[in-house]
Amino acid sequence: MSYYFTILSPTDTPIFNIAFGTSKGGGDGIARFRFPDTAQYMNQFIIHSSLDIVEEAQWTNGGMYLKHIDTYPPAAAYISAFLTPSGARFLLLHQPPQLPNSGSSGGLGSSSLLGSSGNLVARGSTSSIAANPTSPQTEEAVRQFMTEVYESYVKTAMSPFYKQGMEIRSPVFRTRVTAAGKKWL
Amino acid sequence: MAAPPRHSAMLSVSNTAGTPQSGSSDKSQTPQQPSTPQPTQGLRVPSNRKTIYDRHLNRSRNAELSRASFAYLFAEMVTYAQRRVTGIQDLEKRLNEQGYPLGLRLLDLLFYRTTTTSSSALSSSSTSSSPPNRPLRILTLLHLIHGPLWRLLFGRSADALEHSVSPDTPNEYMITDNDPLVNTYISVPREMNQLNCAAFVAGIIEGVCDGCGFEAKVSAHNQPTEMWPSRTVFLLGFGESVMEREKVLERAGIK
Amino acid sequence: MSSSKASRIGEEIWKTRIDKVNAELVTLTYGTIVAQLCQDYDSDYQEVNKQLDKMGYNIGMRLIEDFLAKSGVGRCANFRETADMIAKVGFKIFLNVAPTVTNWTSDNNQFSLIFDDNPLADFVELPDDGRAQDELWFSNILCGVLRGALEMVQMQIEAHFVSDVLRGDDTTEMRVSLVRYIEDEMPPEEE
Numbered sequence: 001m002s003y004y005f006t007i008l009s010p011t012d013t014p015i016f017n018i019a020f021g022t023s024k025g026g027g028d029g030i031a032r033f034r035f036p037d038t039a040q041y042m043n044q045f046i047i048h049s050s051l052d053i054v055e056e057a058q059w060t061n062g063g064m065y066l067k068h069i070d071t072y073p074p075a076a077a078y079i080s081a082f083l084t085p086s087g088a089r090f091l092l093l094h095q096p097p098q099l100p101n102s103g104s105s106g107g108l109g110s111s112s113l114l115g116s117s118g119n120l121v122a123r124g125s126t127s128s129i130a131a132n133p134t135s136p137q138t139e140e141a142v143r144q145f146m147t148e149v150y151e152s153y154v155k156t157a158m159s160p161f162y163k164q165g166m167e168i169r170s171p172v173f174r175t176r177v178t179a180a181g182k183k184w185l
Numbered sequence: 186m187a188a189p190p191r192h193s194a195m196l197s198v199s200n201t202a203g204t205p206q207s208g209s210s211d212k213s214q215t216p217q218q219p220s221t222p223q224p225t226q227g228l229r230v231p232s233n234r235k236t237i238y239d240r241h242l243n244r245s246r247n248a249e250l251s252r253a254s255f256a257y258l259f260a261e262m263v264t265y266a267q268r269r270v271t272g273i274q275d276l277e278k279r280l281n282e283q284g285y286p287l288g289l290r291l292l293d294l295l296f297y298r299t300t301t302t303s304s305s306a307l308s309s310s311s312t313s314s315s316p317p318n319r320p321l322r323i324l325t326l327l328h329l330i331h332g333p334l335w336r337l338l339f340g341r342s343a344d345a346l347e348h349s350v351s352p353d354t355p356n357e358y359m360i361t362d363n364d365p366l367v368n369t370y371i372s373v374p375r376e377m378n379q380l381n382c383a384a385f386v387a388g389i390i391e392g393v394c395d396g397c398g399f400e401a402k403v404s405a406h407n408q409p410t411e412m413w414p415s416r417t418v419f420l421l422g423f424g425e426s427v428m429e430r431e432k433v434l435e436r437a438g439i440k
Numbered sequence: 441m442s443s444s445k446a447s448r449i450g451e452e453i454w455k456t457r458i459d460k461v462n463a464e465l466v467t468l469t470y471g472t473i474v475a476q477l478c479q480d481y482d483s484d485y486q487e488v489n490k491q492l493d494k495m496g497y498n499i500g501m502r503l504i505e506d507f508l509a510k511s512g513v514g515r516c517a518n519f520r521e522t523a524d525m526i527a528k529v530g531f532k533i534f535l536n537v538a539p540t541v542t543n544w545t546s547d548n549n550q551f552s553l554i555f556d557d558n559p560l561a562d563f564v565e566l567p568d569d570g571r572a573q574d575e576l577w578f579s580n581i582l583c584g585v586l587r588g589a590l591e592m593v594q595m596q597i598e599a600h601f602v603s604d605v606l607r608g609d610d611t612t613e614m615r616v617s618l619v620r621y622i623e624d625e626m627p628p629e630e631e
Contacts, residue, residue, distance in 0.1 A: 160468070
């Protein structure tokens, strides 16, 4: 599984981006997107195309973690969202290592709990999180990841010198996000 | 102490090309940033490596300081602001603007704390505490301000919460504080007796509303009673788009 | 008066005679003051330091009366006693911290206050602009407070920070020097 995580300001400006790969099931933590040369561009593009859905969900679901909200089949990309109360959006794009062999986008709850459901051809050793973007385990792992990032985000935002919408450049913040990714994803 | 390296123009991934305020987002970027860490630059840290990220957000949760210290600082803030403005309205506007970012911060802090109190540790993966909900409706938002926000700031709830009775202003709500802390210790110069320093608190409220997606104008008004000479009413006027959405959500049965 | 006695007095007053507020309200308010100054002075941090010191001076001049009334302490016998009174009583009752008094010069006219805790700086990370960590003294208001307060009790002092954990230093240290006693009628006994 490859991940692209971005934080968008309330006005949709990316204020933090990071790409990483799964560390579960023997993963080495390195992102391997299907279109490596254009991954950054594609990922931002896919994430932004899901913003309409995020905005809709934002006003029907009061939770901070909105779970998996969108799928972009051409790139087999799944988007999960977490909204901070102050209007920042945490968006996580996950892309399994290979295309699903059926046209199904892996509907919520339809996948086996073991994560070895037929709609994914898992390569090598897999865990449910690494292979199946919509399983309950994955949802829970992403929630944990988001919550942990949120803690670091609040710490950033509490500083009197941080203004909403400013890019988060702290290397410590980046380290924290990386660690949370390693731990949960 | 070890001489830390000077930071040169520090940049991490920076897909935003240093224009965090600009609205554009899908600009072309440098191809494939591997997930390798960037050279660690940025701010120097003490040798124990402690940064804001190492400090627990609840550490000062129940900490107290002298009320006098707050009053001194707040009075200096008002005095300083006064030097840079031309009239009371200007001054209140400025105090409001200084409160606004605090509202955004307090909002995140409040939610963080509610998320983490039900189950003590974030790391305990088995117990999934149910985090609080973001307010979707005006009333939920107002309760958040009247209760949790006030308690965080002033150690007690606000004294009243009302909806405008006038049919012309259904978008107006009032939160009353009988004895606002920011007025208790602040002596306003006589020529400024119209000034209500609670404009600062109004700014905080406005930040909270805006942060939650409820565009609003908030102002503070002196409404003394015999019993409460510094009683202050915070008037919240929500924008049209908010009222429109409110109707839609009402019909959809969303609370 | 011994340092430990001063500590006991400070604790006692803090517990029984001080009206309190949520510490975070104070911390966040101070943060907005400094951030606002940095914005108004266009990140001219020298100027921000100066303004903070000035604000502190105004506060100090008013605060001393409050301090004397609350603490009921009399005149200090010498500058060493003054230092303990500042650290263990003054800082305790206004900021709920008791910095360590140390690094005296041999003439007993200069000492350092080391802050293990500084509620003003909670949550704070200085701007990462390559200058703030070299130029801004975030808590500089405290220097002004000391200067203003002591001037009201006939002591002219000079105070400045020499290190700050916000700058990446290992300690937060303020250096305080006695310049002179303002009125001749009350030269203290030096031992």
